[in-house]
Amino acid sequence: MQIKINSLSYTYLAKTPNEVEALHDVSLEIPEGKITSIIGHTGSGKSTLIQTLNGLLLPTSGEVHVGDYVVTSKKKKNKKIKELRKSLAIVFQFPEYQLFEETVEKDVAFGLKNYGVKEAEAIKQAHKALEEVGIDKSFYKRSPFELSGGEKRRVAIAGIIALNPDILVLDEPTAGLDPLGSKIILRLIEKFNKEGKTIIIVTHDMNIVLNYSDHVVVMNDGKVAFEGTPSTLFNGDISKYSIDVPELFKFVKILEVKGMKLDLSKIRTIDDLITQLKEKR
Amino acid sequence: MKCVSIKNLTYAYIKDRPVIKDLSLDIEEGEYVSLVGHNGCGKSTLAKLLVGLLFANQGSIEICGLELNSKNINEIRKKVAIVFQNPDNQFIGATVEDDIAFSLENMCVPREEMLTLVPEYAKKVGMEQFLTKEPGYLSGGQKQRVAVADALIRNPEILILDEATSMLDPAGKQDILNLVKKMRSENPNLTIISITHDINEAYDSDRIVLMHEGVNVLSCTPVELFEKTDIISKYNLDLPFVIELKTKIKKLGIDVKESDSLETIGVKLCK
Ligand SMILES: Nc1ncnc2c1ncn2[C@@H]1O[C@H](COP(=O)(O)OP(=O)(O)O)[C@@H](O)[C@H]1O
Ligand SMILES: Nc1ncnc2c1ncn2[C@@H]1O[C@H](COP(=O)(O)OP(=O)(O)O)[C@@H](O)[C@H]1O
Ligand SMILES: [Mg+2]
Ligand SMILES: [Mg+2]
Numbered sequence: 001m002q003i004k005i006n007s008l009s010y011t012y013l014a015k016t017p018n019e020v021e022a023l024h025d026v027s028l029e030i031p032e033g034k035i036t037s038i039i040g041h042t043g044s045g046k047s048t049l050i051q052t053l054n055g056l057l058l059p060t061s062g063e064v065h066v067g068d069y070v071v072t073s074k075k076k077k078n079k080k081i082k083e084l085r086k087s088l089a090i091v092f093q094f095p096e097y098q099l100f101e102e103t104v105e106k107d108v109a110f111g112l113k114n115y116g117v118k119e120a121e122a123i124k125q126a127h128k129a130l131e132e133v134g135i136d137k138s139f140y141k142r143s144p145f146e147l148s149g150g151e152k153r154r155v156a157i158a159g160i161i162a163l164n165p166d167i168l169v170l171d172e173p174t175a176g177l178d179p180l181g182s183k184i185i186l187r188l189i190e191k192f193n194k195e196g197k198t199i200i201i202v203t204h205d206m207n208i209v210l211n212y213s214d215h216v217v218v219m220n221d222g223k224v225a226f227e228g229t230p231s232t233l234f235n236g237d238i239s240k241y242s243i244d245v246p247e248l249f250k251f252v253k254i255l256e257v258k259g260m261k262l263d264l265s266k267i268r269t270i271d272d273l274i275t276q277l278k279e280k281r
Numbered sequence: 282m283k284c285v286s287i288k289n290l291t292y293a294y295i296k297d298r299p300v301i302k303d304l305s306l307d308i309e310e311g312e313y314v315s316l317v318g319h320n321g322c323g324k325s326t327l328a329k330l331l332v333g334l335l336f337a338n339q340g341s342i343e344i345c346g347l348e349l350n351s352k353n354i355n356e357i358r359k360k361v362a363i364v365f366q367n368p369d370n371q372f373i374g375a376t377v378e379d380d381i382a383f384s385l386e387n388m389c390v391p392r393e394e395m396l397t398l399v400p401e402y403a404k405k406v407g408m409e410q411f412l413t414k415e416p417g418y419l420s421g422g423q424k425q426r427v428a429v430a431d432a433l434i435r436n437p438e439i440l441i442l443d444e445a446t447s448m449l450d451p452a453g454k455q456d457i458l459n460l461v462k463k464m465r466s467e468n469p470n471l472t473i474i475s476i477t478h479d480i481n482e483a484y485d486s487d488r489i490v491l492m493h494e495g496v497n498v499l500s501c502t503p504v505e506l507f508e509k510t511d512i513i514s515k516y517n518l519d520l521p522f523v524i525e526l527k528t529k530i531k532k533l534g535i536d537v538k539e540s541d542s543l544e545t546i547g548v549k550l551c552k
Contacts, residue, residue, distance in 0.1 A: 042422060042450045093421070093448075149320035176366075176447045178319045178478050180517040204450045244451050247522035254547040270522075274529050277550065281533065 001067035001087060001166045001198065003030035003053065008062035010048050022048040024222040025062070030215070035189070035199040037209045037230075040219030041242050046202045049219065050169050053200075054088040055081045066167070086115060089165035093172045095156035099144040104135065107144055108159045115163070129162035130155070133188055150181025157188070168192055169200040174208070186212060206246040210234065211268050218243065231264045248273065283343075284310040284439060284472050285331070290340035292330060300326050302495040303340070310438075313465065313473040315483035315503075317518070318492035324476045325366055327492070328443050331474075332363050345438060359388065362437035364445040366476075368424035369416075377403065377419075377427055378412040384431040402430040405460055407453075421448035429457055433464060440464075442475040458482065480519040491516060504539070 010023040022045045030036050038046050051057040052064055055071040064071040069084045092098075101107040108126035109119070117125065130140065133154040139147065144155055153173075160168065173189065174182040190212065193199045201208060209216050209230050216233050218226035218241050225241050226233055234249040245253075252267060260280075267273050285308035292301040300323045308314055316324050329335045331342060333354045342349040344357045362384075365371050374380025381399045390398065403409045406426040416424060425448050432440060440461070446454040465471050475486065483489050484503045491499040491506070493516060499506065507513065507524045520528075527537045527546070535549055 041452060042420070176444060176478070178517075179480070179519040181320055182478075183517075206451075242452055248526075251526065251543050251547070254543055255550060258547055258551040260551055270526055270529055274533065277530075277533060 002032050002065070003028075003088075003167070003198070004065040005029070005052075006063050006065070008049075008052060008064060009060050010045075010052060010057060011060045012048075014060060022222055023052070026222075026224055027062075028217060028224055028227065030198065030200060030217075032198050033193075033196060034214040035193050035201065035212055036215040036217060037213040038200060038202045038217045038219060039204065039206075039209060039243055040225070044219040045222040046219050047171060048222075050090060050171065050200065050202060053167075053169065054085045054090065056085075056090070082115075086163050087165055088167040088169065089160045089163050091157055091160050091168070091170040091173060093175065095159075096144075096149065096152035099152060099156060102143060103141050104130065104144050104147070104155050105140040107155060108162055111159050112162050125162050126158070129158040132161055133158045134184065148181075150177050150184065153177065153181070153185065154188070157185070161192070165197070167198040167200065169202075171202045172204070173201060174203075174205065206234075206244050210246045210248065229265065231267065235264055282310045283307050284312075284345050285474075286343040287331075288341045288343075290327075290330065290342065291338050292326060292335060293338055294326075299338070300495050301330065301337075304492075304495065304497050305340075306490060306497050306500065308472060308474065310472055311470045312488060313486045314475070315486040315489045316474060316476045316492060317478070317480070317483055317489055319517070322492045323495040324492055325443055326495075328363060328365075328441050328474070328476060331439075331441060332361050333357060355387070359435075360438040361441065362432035362435045362439070363441040364425070364428045364432045364443060366444045366447065368421060368428045368448070371428055371431070372416045372424055376413050376415055377408055380416075380427055381430050381434060384435055388435060398434055402434040403427075405433065406430045407456060422450070422453055425449060426453070426457070429460070433460070438470065439472045439474065442473070442477075444476055444478070447478075481521050484521045484524075491518075 005026055005028040008023055008026040009021065012020045012022055026049065038049065040046055048057060052059055052071065053066065058075065059071065059073050061073055066084060066088050069080060099107050101110060105123055105126045108129055109122035112122040112125055127140065135151065135154055135158065144152055147155065173185050177185065189199055203209065213230055216228065216230050217224060220241050234245055238245060248270060252262060252264065252273065255262060262276055287304060287306045290301055290304045291299050293299040318324055326335065330337055333349055345360055347353045347357055349357055372380055374383045378399050381402055382395055385395055400409060400412065403412055406429050408423065408426050408430065411423065425445060429445060446457050449457065461473065465473065477483055486503065488500060489503050489506050490497055499512060507520060513520060530546060531537050537546055
């Protein structure tokens with residue numbers, strides 16, 4: 001499913017003295033079947049943007065097209081919104097804080113039951129989702145609170161994956177996880193993408209942008225400041241968006257200044273750089 | 282001088298399932314120690330034991346020469362400040378200014394002084410415009426900033442940071458790290474125990490303590506730790522970027538030294 005955003009604006013507390021225009025005239029296309037990162041400093045509008053994608057927030061003006069669904073400012077027109085939320089599902093920040101059922105499998109089945117799936121079938125599908133995220137069978141009947149931070153987060157993701165969305169949106173999916181826990185989550189995201197899902201990741205981690213993303217959107221003050229590939233972004237002048245250049249790109253730039261010719265579009269990891277260095281020797 | 286001395290500490294939330302196991306660790310006054318290890322290895326539990334929110338089943342803790350027990354606990358709490366992992370669990374005031382003022386309770390600070398200190402510390406963490414806001418209006422990152430102000434305003438001898446910047450963006454995180462650095466340069470006796478998953482941050486500390494399943498597996502300087510490749514892979518630690526880069530460039534047959542900057546490595550590569 002394709003996502004197309006046309007002249008989208010969103011104002012919180014509209015028509016009150018406290019109103020905040022969080023998004024201003026945003027137009028974007030999110031490539032289908034790819035991994036897109038959305039970055040930008042705190043308050044730049046990232047969370048607001050992703051919540052308009054499935055109508056959790058309705059635009060103040062403009063519209064969002066997701067496949068055949070259209071999200072507009074008019075409440076009446078957004079009838080199929082529940083279906084849309086199944087196709088485009090969001091994993092919020094620290095989703096494990098929202099686990100509440102007494103067993104892991106019940107927590108994962110909860111969302112499905114909301115969509116009218118019967119208990120037994122919901123549990124069956126929950127097991128499949130838990131298997132997808134690599135949670136061992138021995139945990140299914142245990143309390144989610146007995147799991148480690150990384151495991152809890154995978155259970156929370158399973159609850160969303162169980163809905164089988166075409167588009168999966170994740171807000172800071174690795175925040176607070178240890179390095180291994182982060183790697184497991186990122187590999188999972190890659191796997192979902194290979195299986196055909198479009199992925200959108202909101203992140204502050206420039207290594208996720210560089211190592212995992214096909215496309216990157218930079219938000220600044222409620223507007224789109226950049227849209228393109230990670231290597232184009234990091235190769236350009238990004239000081240104005242107050243985002244960090246990944247260490248690897250800082251080093252690559254040093255090499256370029258010293259006259260070395262490198263193919264930047266192929267450098268995502270230290271190993272990619274080493275490969276190019278070897279070819280030169 | 283030793284300012285934290287932990288001897289053979291054992292703690293279990295559930296009987297016979299200890300999460301801290303016979304752990305011993307000494308920390309010197311003025312030292313900046315990073316505590317690293319997987320989610321669930323016992324870091325936060327250890328931090329809570331250090332501030333007397335939990336009491337050990339076995340073993341002992343001495344803080345600034347005082348044994349941690351119910352008799353000394355109030356004295357010790359004046360010396361130690363902690364920023365918890367989940368900022369929701371420590372916001373107790375009705376507003377930001379209340380919350381920061383609250384942390385001065387029992388510290389015998391005169392009211393006039395309090396009235397100037399609170400806005401001053403709110404400003405240090407970039408929250409001066411939120412003084413009258415209630416916690417419900419704040420993001421996770423903003424609550425973390427308030428929690429840092431709560432801790433710093435008490436002018437502690439020991440500062441414990443439990444993933445204190447996990448909800449902040451890179452710029453916000455850098456702000457807080459710089460603030461802590463500044464506090465430390467103003468008061469070189471300030472001891473810092475920082476729990477973090479950010480290996481580049483840990484690389485800046487005097488010493489890294491690696492925990493695994495409630496045990497203190499290793500305690501050494503960052504440079505020493507990252508030379509132990511077996512430990513790195515066994516415990517799934519990340520390598521700081523510079524270390525990984527240097528290791529891989531060395532394999533190309535280029536003579537890279539410990540002290541080489543990125544610039545110097547660049548020169549060597551372009552020769
Ligand atoms: N519920 C809300 N009420 C009022 N203003 C809000 C609300 N949520 C966010 N904002 C404001 O909207 C702007 C964008 O916020 P957000 O989309 O959360 O940014 P980001 O996710 O990039 O940090 C900020 O100025 C923020 O303070
Ligand atoms: N209140 C509690 N009751 C029971 N078990 C707990 C409680 N808090 C933590 N644990 C368990 O103790 C272990 C150590 O947890 P913690 O100290 O939070 O680890 P870390 O901070 O290193 O991630 C984990 O297995 C965790 O599930
Ligand atoms: Mg956000
Ligand atoms: Mg912890």
